[in-house]
Amino acid sequence: MKKITLIIGMLVAVFALNAQNQEAYIKAMIGGLEKMGAAQTIEDLQAVAGQFERVAAAAQGDWYSPYYAGLAYTRMSMMAEDINTKDQYSKKALDLAKQAKEHSPNNSEVVALEGYVYMMQLAADPNSRGQMLSPKVMQTFGEAMSLNPKNPRAMALMAQMQFGTAQFFGSSTANACEMAQKSLAVFDSEQQGQSFAPTWGKNVAESLIGQCAQ
Numbered sequence: 495m496k497k498i499t500l501i502i503g504m505l506v507a508v509f510a511l512n513a514q515n516q517e518a519y520i521k522a523m524i525g526g527l528e529k530m531g532a533a534q535t536i537e538d539l540q541a542v543a544g545q546f547e548r549v550a551a552a553a554q555g556d557w558y559s560p561y562y563a564g565l566a567y568t569r570m571s572m573m574a575e576d577i578n579t580k581d582q583y584s585k586k587a588l589d590l591a592k593q594a595k596e597h598s599p600n601n602s603e604v605v606a607l608e609g610y611v612y613m614m615q616l617a618a619d620p621n622s623r624g625q626m627l628s629p630k631v632m633q634t635f636g637e638a639m640s641l642n643p644k645n646p647r648a649m650a651l652m653a654q655m656q657f658g659t660a661q662f663f664g665s666s667t668a669n670a671c672e673m674a675q676k677s678l679a680v681f682d683s684e685q686q687g688q689s690f691a692p693t694w695g696k697n698v699a700e701s702l703i704g705q706c707a708q
Contacts, residue, residue: 515552522549523558523690530566536573542566543586550593557598558690564590564607565694571614580618587611602642603692609634610651631655646684647692649677650699657702671706674699 526545533539546563553559567587574580591608598604609631616627632655638648656670681696 519549519553519556523562526559526562527690530562533566533569536570539566539570539573543570547590550590555597557594557601557604560590560593560597561604561607561692564588564594564611565692568607568611568614571611571618577618581615584611584615584618587614600641602638602645602648605634605641606638606645606648606651609638609648613651613655628655628659632659644680646677646680646699647695649673649680650695650702653677654698654702657705667706671703674702674706678703 522545526542526549529538529545530542533542543563543566546559546566550556550559550563564587567583567590571580571583571587574583588608588611591604591611594604595601595608612627612631612634616623616631632652635648635652635655638645639652642648650673653670653673656673657667660667660670677699678696681693681699684693686693
């Protein structure tokens, strides 16, 4: 009887600990996402990335926290001024994207983030990296879209890449503009705040559509 009582007590303690951990995880994720939404500077994003990295270290097997940490570093790479700093941030972002991929293989969102990082690496030095990275960017976004044809982030980022490529070669941007337009309807259908699933990226499509209208 004592043994049974001890086992029950241990189960209750484990359940309570898991509940506390879950509550702490949810609170940290919500706080991180709120800070990311308000971030304006590299310093803001560094604080966001650090918070998500701490969550990732504590919540083993979770893909959301390394994903958002990687997204923060990707945006930092976009905002940085010199190539070396851009590359440092994008390398960190890629490491985190791969960490998320280990926890959630064949995840369209994670693969799209990976493609986004490659696109930032390309943008840092397009003249010397275009031939090597352009096909890789397109291939990665294509993989993300094959995993989920209705992933609006993959659609918008692919459209952005296609638009830039078409402009570079002086060819038609119609296909890129059409894809960006299609992604808007998918963005609008996404449920906001229902989970930690990504919902960012509508501004990418809207900005591109603005360029298409010029």
